[in-house]
Amino acid sequence: MSKLNYLLQTVLIFLISRFKSSELSLILHEIFNMANFYPLTVQKIKALTPNSVAITFTIPKDLIQTFNFIAGQYITIKKEIKGKELRRAYSISSTPTCEGITIGVKKVDRGGFSDYAHNKLKVGDVLEVMPPEGRFVYKPTSANKNIIAFAAGSGITPIMSIAKTVLESNPDNNFVLVYGNKSYKETMFYTDLVKLQLEYTNRFHIYFILSQTQEDESIFGRIEASTVNFVLNNKHKNLDFNDYYLCGPEAMIQLVTNNLKEKGITEDKIHFELFTSTEIKDELPEKPDGKTALKVIVDDEEFSLSMDKGSLVLDAVLKENIDAPYSCQGGVCSSCIARVKEGKADMVKNQILTDGEIAEGLILTCQAHPTTPTLTVDYDDV
Numbered sequence: 235m236s237k238l239n240y241l242l243q244t245v246l247i248f249l250i251s252r253f254k255s256s257e258l259s260l261i262l263h264e265i266f267n268m269a270n271f272y273p274l275t276v277q278k279i280k281a282l283t284p285n286s287v288a289i290t291f292t293i294p295k296d297l298i299q300t301f302n303f304i305a306g307q308y309i310t311i312k313k314e315i316k317g318k319e320l321r322r323a324y325s326i327s328s329t330p331t332c333e334g335i336t337i338g339v340k341k342v343d344r345g346g347f348s349d350y351a352h353n354k355l356k357v358g359d360v361l362e363v364m365p366p367e368g369r370f371v372y373k374p375t376s377a378n379k380n381i382i383a384f385a386a387g388s389g390i391t392p393i394m395s396i397a398k399t400v401l402e403s404n405p406d407n408n409f410v411l412v413y414g415n416k417s418y419k420e421t422m423f424y425t426d427l428v429k430l431q432l433e434y435t436n437r438f439h440i441y442f443i444l445s446q447t448q449e450d451e452s453i454f455g456r457i458e459a460s461t462v463n464f465v466l467n468n469k470h471k472n473l474d475f476n477d478y479y480l481c482g483p484e485a486m487i488q489l490v491t492n493n494l495k496e497k498g499i500t501e502d503k504i505h506f507e508l509f510t511s512t513e514i515k516d517e518l519p520e521k522p523d524g525k526t527a528l529k530v531i532v533d534d535e536e537f538s539l540s541m542d543k544g545s546l547v548l549d550a551v552l553k554e555n556i557d558a559p560y561s562c563q564g565g566v567c568s569s570c571i572a573r574v575k576e577g578k579a580d581m582v583k584n585q586i587l588t589d590g591e592i593a594e595g596l597i598l599t600c601q602a603h604p605t606t607p608t609l610t611v612d613y614d615d616v
C-alpha cells in the first residue's frame with residue numbers, strides 16, 4: 235500500500251470512529267468540495283481609475299482546462315475578512331485566448347473584498363477562486379456578426395472580453411459600444427478601449443456617454459432612450475445587429491430593453507447582466523409562517539434539514555454548512571440556481587430566470603422561500 239493510501243485509510247478510520255454518519259457526510263462533503271475553489275496567484279494589479287483595479291491571475295498548467303471560459307463569464311473569489319467568509323463574483327475582462335485571467339474590481343465597500351483588493355492585495359498573494367461560470371456569454375462562430383453593447387460603470391468588464399472576442403473571431407465582424415460613466419477619469423479600461431479602437435478602426439465604434447463632465451469625443455448625459463435611438467437609427471442604421479448585450483445597473487438595463495423591444499427586437503437577441511449587487515434583501519409581501527422539511531441534493535449527496543418558511547433556502551442551506559454554490563446572494567449572479575423536485579418555493583426577486591425556466595422548476599435559492607411543508611431542491615440538475 236502506498237504511503238498516500240495508508241494515510242487516507244487512517245484518516246477515514248479516524249473520521250468513522252469519531253463522528254455520526256450525518257456529521258461524517260457533511261465533513262466528507264466539505265473536504266471534497268474544497269476542490270470547488272482553487273488557489274490562484276495574483277500576477278499583476280493595475281490601477282484602472284482612482285477607484286478600480288484590474289487583477290490578473292496566473293493559471294497553472296494543470297488548471298488550464300478547469301479555468302477555460304467563454305467571453306462574458308465571471309469567477310467567484312472566496313476570502314475571509316475579519317473572521318467572516320466573503321464570496322464575490324467578478325466578470326472576466328480578458329479573452330479566452332489570453333494567458334491568465336483578468337478581472338475588473340471597482341471599490342464599492344468599506345471593509346469588504348473590493349476594499350481589501352484596493353488596499354491590501356499584492357502581486358504574489360494567493361486567493362481561493364472558483365472556476366468561471368455565468369450565462370451572459372458570447373460564443374464565437376464562423377458566421378459574420380454585428381454586435382452592439384450598452385454598458386455603464388463596471389458593467390464594462392464582461393463587455394471587454396466579449397468585444398475583443400467578437401473582433402478577433404471574424405475579420406468582417408462589427409462591434410458597437412455605448413458606454414456610460416461620470417467622466418473619462420472614472421472610465422474603467424479607457425486606455426484599453428482607445429487602443430482597441432485604433433486596432434480595429436473601421437469595425438469597432440465607441441460612444442462614451444459622460445454624465446458629469448463635458449469632454450471631447452463624448453456625449454454629455456446618461457444612456458437614455460434618445461441615446462439608443464441616436465446610435466441605432468442614426469449612426470448605425472445600416473447595420474443589422476445579431477445580438478444586444480446590456481450590462482450595468484438595473485435602471486439602465488430596463489430602459490434599453492424596453493426601447494429595443496419597442497423597436498421590435500425579440501427577447502432572444504437581448505442578453506443582460508445586472509451589475510448592482512445589493513446587500514438589502516427583498517421581502518415577500520407577507521412572510522410565510524411555519525416550518526418546511528427541506529431536502530437538498532448537491533454534488534450527488536443528499537441532506538435533510540428543517541427550516542423556517544420565512545427564511546431563504548440558501549441561507550438555511552449555508553447555516554448547515556452544506557457547500558451549495560453561491561456568490562452574490564443578491565439575485566444577480568445566477569450561481570445559486572437549483573431545481574425544485576418536490577414542493578414549492580416563491581422568489582422575492584428574480585431578474586435572471588426566464589418564465590420558461592421558472593415553469594421548469596428552476597429557482598434562485600438565494601431569493602426563494604419555501605411555501606409547502608416539504609421541499610426538495612437539486613443543485614446538480616440545472
Ligand code: FES
Nearest residue numbers: 563567568570600
Ligand atoms: S447567489 Fe447570486 S443569484 Fe443567488
